[in-house]
Amino acid sequence: MRSEPEVPMSDTPFSISVADRVKRLPPYLFGKINKLKYEKRVAGVDVIDLGMGNPTDAPDPMITEKMAESLADSRNHRYSVSNGIANLRKEVAARYNRKYGVRLNPDNEIVTCIGSKEGFSHMCLALMGPGDTAIVPAPYFPVHVYAVALAAGNVISLDCREPEKFLQNVAYTCEHLYPKPKLVIVNYPHNPSTTVVEQDFYDDLVKLAKKYEFMVISDFAYADICFDGYQAPSFLSSKGASSVGVEFTTMSKSFSMAGWRVGFCAGNPEMVRALATIKGYYDYGLFQPTQIAAIVAMRHCEASVGTLAAEYQVRRDALCDGLERIGWEVERPKATMFVWAKIPEPWAQMGSIDFSMKLLDEGGVAVSPGRGFGEDGEGYLRLAIVENVQRLRQAVRQIDRCLNKTPAVSASAAE
Numbered sequence: 001m002r003s004e005p006e007v008p009m010s011d012t013p014f015s016i017s018v019a020d021r022v023k024r025l026p027p028y029l030f031g032k033i034n035k036l037k038y039e040k041r042v043a044g045v046d047v048i049d050l051g052m053g054n055p056t057d058a059p060d061p062m063i064t065e066k067m068a069e070s071l072a073d074s075r076n077h078r079y080s081v082s083n084g085i086a087n088l089r090k091e092v093a094a095r096y097n098r099k100y101g102v103r104l105n106p107d108n109e110i111v112t113c114i115g116s117k118e119g120f121s122h123m124c125l126a127l128m129g130p131g132d133t134a135i136v137p138a139p140y141f142p143v144h145v146y147a148v149a150l151a152a153g154n155v156i157s158l159d160c161r162e163p164e165k166f167l168q169n170v171a172y173t174c175e176h177l178y179p180k181p182k183l184v185i186v187n188y189p190h191n192p193s194t195t196v197v198e199q200d201f202y203d204d205l206v207k208l209a210k211k212y213e214f215m216v217i218s219d220f221a222y223a224d225i226c227f228d229g230y231q232a233p234s235f236l237s238s239k240g241a242s243s244v245g246v247e248f249t250t251m252s253k254s255f256s257m258a259g260w261r262v263g264f265c266a267g268n269p270e271m272v273r274a275l276a277t278i279k280g281y282y283d284y285g286l287f288q289p290t291q292i293a294a295i296v297a298m299r300h301c302e303a304s305v306g307t308l309a310a311e312y313q314v315r316r317d318a319l320c321d322g323l324e325r326i327g328w329e330v331e332r333p334k335a336t337m338f339v340w341a342k343i344p345e346p347w348a349q350m351g352s353i354d355f356s357m358k359l360l361d362e363g364g365v366a367v368s369p370g371r372g373f374g375e376d377g378e379g380y381l382r383l384a385i386v387e388n389v390q391r392l393r394q395a396v397r398q399i400d401r402c403l404n405k406t407p408a409v410s411a412s413a414a415e
């Protein structure tokens with residue numbers, strides 16, 4: 001076997017200068033924790049990883065079987081189309097109609113994305129430019145800020161944990177900022193704070209959008225992970241929503257297909273066209289077997305979405321019960337796959353990054369520090385309920401031991 005020639009790094013004849021848009025990106029605050037997590041794993045520690053909303057459950061077997069069948073068909077190995085095959089877009093329209101009573105034209109009101117994160121980022125590139133301002137919800141899911149920054153836009157972040165106040169602040173910003181914000185990003189059920197809204201929130205948002213002439217992007221990633229009978233409303237169900245904005249949905253969470261990278265953008269035809277145009281230049285669409293399996297998922301596996309949400313609810317209760325038992329103040333979320341927990345005294349002064357490092361280093365439990373979601377997230381931790389109930393209970397025991405100064409144990413040793 002021929003080995004790759006080594007490329008000496010120091011031989012570059014000129015200094016590499018990356019674009020300003022890369023330099024403008026804020027520092028990645030999860031880096032330190034990810035490095036320690038990696039080191040722990042290399043050292044053989046069985047880290048209980050509640051850091052990322054990365055589902056560990058397998059998709060419905062019907063989905064993987066269809067994927068395998070489609071792989072065997074040689075016609076499915078060519079380039080696909082960047083906006084997604086027609087039958088997939090039709091299936092998205094059918095699901096929107098079934099779930100939310102929203103009628104969408106699959107030809108010009110829906111585009112398939114390589115995960116909703118890709119679609120969201122390119123939508124920001126399609127809409128924003130130098131001098132444009134976007135309002136983003138705070139604490140923020142990082143890409144909501146980074147995508148606007150990469151598009152050379154300015155960001156104003158507004159606390160979204162009290163939705164009515166958020167709308168008042170949007171109106172206030174529109175009244176006082178010149179030029180007015182061009183785009184308002186919303187994300188309910190919200191990552192990381194788990195805040196939810198009812199339909200009237202979107203009714204009011206659409207009215208504001210028309211009044212102040214801003215566009216709306218609704219990131220609806222947690223549409224289906226709802227608890228205790230709560231049903232998250234779709235932005236597109238509000239009258240006139242499609243005239244001012246779009247909504248992103250994803251199969252990552254609802255169908256446990258995060259690695260498959262299947263997301264959708266639906267709503268305003270001009271915004272959808274702008275995204276499709278950019279994507280037409282950048283990509284050739286999703287691997288076709290993935291798209292075919294996604295059709296089967298939406299057509300035949302709706303029951304598994306409900307089962308999955310019920311499982312997340314059981315995990316939510318296991319984690320919240322455990323944390324309350326050790327004296328933490330936690331609000332039981334109505335949706336998402338996270339618990340947003342206030343750092344208890346006397347640890348709050350430590351700051352969420354150092355506290356998370358302590359939990360990982362001494363307790364073997366990885367969580368996301370609130371500060372990783374901007375200044376408004378400080379004082380909190382985000383714990384993803386992606387591990388099973390036994391592991392979540394074990395995580396609470398390890399956190400308790402670590403904070404009460406009992407010598408740290410690895411999960412495997414404690415099990």
Ligand SMILES: Cc1ncc(COP(=O)(O)O)c(C=O)c1O
Pocket residue numbers: 053114115116117118141187191219221249250251252258261262263
């Ligand atoms: C709020 C939010 N939007 C978007 C995404 C990305 O989803 P996708 O896997 O479809 O890119 C996530 C993933 O964690 C998320 O939490």
